[in-house]
Structures are given as structure tokens and as C-alpha cells.
């Protein structure tokens with residue numbers, strides 16, 4: 001068990017991270033279950049842009065929810081760790097993702113982060129992607145849930161109820177790219193032409209080149225999690241979303257490996273000769289159908305027939321697009337939570353980015369990060385607190401005291417600030 005003395009020692013292992021004097025680490029058992037003390041230390045990254053607005057509100061709401069749910073017997077001790085622009089201020093101009101942030105997130109097992117900026121075109125590569133890759137957080141889990149009363153552009157938003165399992169470690173996000181005109185791009189294009197018989201690069205002199213690795217191992221570990229989630233949560237189907245007609249050996253491979261895993265590991269049997277297959281949920285006896293759909297068709301079907309889809313397993317880029325599109329159907333990315341998961345480490349974060357035009361204005365919806373914290377509490381087994389948070393979110397939306405994104409579409413709403421919405425949630429506990 002950790003003591004204040006042990007925390008003091010840990011603090012001195014870090015250059016800038018201050019370990020709270022109170023609280024203990026969450027630890028992982030041999031079967032990957034968690035030991036969560038009553039007073040865990042949770043690292044958080046404030047985030048760039050609107051991170052400065054939403055992160056303190058999330059912390060205030062979580063603290064109030066936990067205090068209420070457990071009458072003061074449980075408490076989170078927050079430990080700030082750094083990434084992005086704040087890191088460059090604390091550690092020096094070129095330090096965007098310090099090694100000690102990675103080790104703290106790894107060591108303390110459960111963490112939460114605000115959004116981090118990635119410049120378009122040149123500049124640093126995504127720190128969000130770097131965190132996922134370096135910690136091998138291979139699942140990006142994004143539930144899409146409708147809260148009654150939230151303004152939506154569709155007529156029947158309650159029919160959209162999906163959970164996205166986005167592969168988080170491969171695909172074009174691996175960052176293997178070579179700039180147009182660079183020596184490396186020229187060398188690679190020459191290799192493709194001379195050694196690989198490639199004749200279809202339309203403008204070889206001016207092409208940038210990107211590489212899209214997709215593996216059977218990467219697909220299988222993602223699909224295994226998606227199917228297990230369907231089993232544990234009594235879901236009727238898992239849909240593999242891909243563009244395998246065009247990208248045959250990457251997205252097509254993903255589809256084939258995902259189907260194969262359902263058959264070999266879960267005993268799924270072909271329906272009418274396949275490729276769809278099904279197996280009985282060992283926990284409920286109900287059938288779970290494994291099916292697939294090509295990504296462009298999927299994007300129209302989620303609008304036209306959303307109730308036909310439940311758990312979604314997809315690749316990194318598709319998952320990025322699909323998560324914002326589905327979030328829009330249930331009210332937008334102001335209320336879209338998420339988690340990045342490995343078998344042991346969990347880092348929670350909103351689906352949206354830094355929304356720079358609103359940074360520091362106490363304006364945006366903190367709902368996505370608050371609901372990401374709700375996922376975190378549930379992951380820790382603090383179900384009473386998580387349930388209370390959902391109730392408070394429902395009651396707050398029902399009160400129509402909401403941030404600008406909802407207020408502009410909601411009749412009779414009172415617009416409140418980002419921190420104001422946090423206070424509304426605390427009032428409704």
C-alpha cells in the first residue's frame with residue numbers, strides 16, 4: 001500500500017510532475033482486473049485550446065459526483081501531467097510529450113486528457129496519436145448515446161445507439177508519409193516503379209506518399225474486444241466497417257481477419273453461405289450477428305436505418321470520420337465521450353478537438369469530457385458515481401440550462417457558460 005512517504009519518493013523521480021501527498025496508485029492484477037483504492041491518484045492532461053475551459057469543469061463535477069455517491073468515503077487525487085503547448089512551457093520549447101508523462105500514464109494505469117492541437121500540413125505529428133501508439137492503446141472506444149431533449153438534426157435520434165471500436169494503432173495514422181519532392185518520396189516512388197512494377201502513380205514527380213499498414217494481429221485484437229463487448233453488454237450485432245472493395249489487402253484484410261476471428265475464437269457459423277455469421281451469446285443465449293458493410297454505404301445507412309447497427313468495428317481513419325458523424329446525429333461533438341484502451345492501461349478523452357476559436361472563453365460544452373470521466377468511473381468499478389453522473393446529465397439537459405451548441409437549437413433554453421453547465425450538473429446531483 002502506498003504511503004505519503006512513498007508518494008514523496010515518487011515525486012522525486014519526476015522532473016515536473018508533482019505526485020499528490022495523499023492517495024494511492026491503481027494497480028493491475030494478473031487477470032488484467034484493477035485494484036482501485038478508495039483514494040486513487042489519477043493523472044490528467046489539461047489539453048490545448050478549450051482544454052483550459054473544460055478540464056477544470058470536468059474535475060469539479062467528478063469530485064462532486066464522487067463525494068455525493070460515496071458520502072466522502074472515496075476521493076480522487078488529481079495529478080497533472082503535461083503534453084502539448086503547456087508541456088513546452090513547463091519543459092522547454094521543443095518538449096511536446098515528455099517521457100515522464102508517458103511513464104506516469106503507464107504507471108498510474110487510468111488517466112484522462114483534454115484535446116491536443118495538431119497543425120495541418122507541416123509541424124509536429126499528432127500527440128494524441130503518439131500517446132495511443134506509444135502506450136499501445138489499441139482500442140478507441142466511442143459510445144454514441146442519445147440523451148432525451150438534446151437537439152438533433154435527425155427525426156428519431158433515440159434510434160442511434162452504437163458503440164464504435166476504432167482500431168487505434170495502425171492504418172494511415174501510423175504516420176509513414178513522405179513529402180512531395182523530398183528525397184525519400186522520390187526514392188520510394190522509384191523503388192515502387194523499378195522494383196515493384198507500379199505504373200499507376202499518376203503524377204510521380206509531384207506525389208506525396210503515405211503508407212497504410214493493417215495487420216492480422218492488429219485487426220484480431222480489436223475485433224476480439226468488440227465481440228467481447230457485445231457479449232458482456234447483450235448487444236445483437238457487430239458490424240465490420242471497411243473499404244475493402246478498393247483497398248483489398250488492408251481494409252479487405254481487416255474484414256476477412258475480423259470474420260475469421262469471430263469463427264475461430266467465438267464459434268460463429270456462416271449464415272446462408274456467409275460472409276455474415278452468427279453465434280449464441282454464452283451469457284444470454286441470444287444470437288449475435290457478425291456482419292460487414294462498406295464504409296460509404298455505412299455513412300448513409302446510419303442516417304437512414306441507424307437501429308440496424310449496434311457495435312461497430314472499424315479501422316483508424318474510418319473510425320475517426322464515423323465517430324464525428326454519429327456524434328452529430330445525437331447532438332454533436334459537445335457530448336461525445338471516448339476512451340483509449342489497451343488490455344491494462346486506459347486513457348479517457350473526448351471525441352472533439354481543441355476548438356481554438358473558443359479557447360479560454362468559458363464557452364464550450366464540457367459534456368464530452370464529463371461523459372469521458374463517466375466512462376472512467378465505470379471502468380474503475382465506481383458504478384454508483386457513474387450512474388449518478390448520467391442522471392445529473394439527463395436532469396441538466398432537461399432543465400434546458402445548456403451551453404451554446406445546444407441552446408442555439410433548443411426552444412426555450414437558457415444559455416450557460418462552460419463552467420455554468422458544470423454548476424448546473426452539480427445542482428442536479
Ligand SMILES: NC(=O)C1=CN([C@@H]2O[C@H](COP(=O)(O)OP(=O)(O)OC[C@H]3O[C@@H](n4cnc5c(N)ncnc54)[C@H](OP(=O)(O)O)[C@@H]3O)[C@@H](O)[C@H]2O)C=CC1
Pocket residue numbers: 050114115116117118119128333334335349350351352353354355356364365366367368405
Ligand atoms: N483527441 C484530440 O485531442 C483531438 C484533437 N483535434 C485537434 O483539434 C484541433 C481543432 O480541430 P477542429 O477540426 O477544429 O475540430 P474541433 O473538434 O476542435 O472543433 C470543430 C467544431 O466542433 C464544435 N466543438 C468542438 N468542441 C466542442 C465543445 N466542447 N462543445 C461544443 N462544440 C464543440 C465547434 O463547432 P461550432 O463551430 O459549430 O461551434 C467547433 O468549431 C486540430 O488541431 C485537431 O487536430 C481534433 C480532434 C480530436
Ligand SMILES: O=C(O)CCC(=O)C(=O)O
Pocket residue numbers: 116117118126127128129320351353
Ligand atoms: O490527433 C488529432 O489531432 C486528431 C485526432 C482525432 O480527430 C481523433 O482522434 O478523433
Ligand SMILES: [Mg+2]
Pocket residue numbers: 320321324351
Ligand atoms: Mg476525430
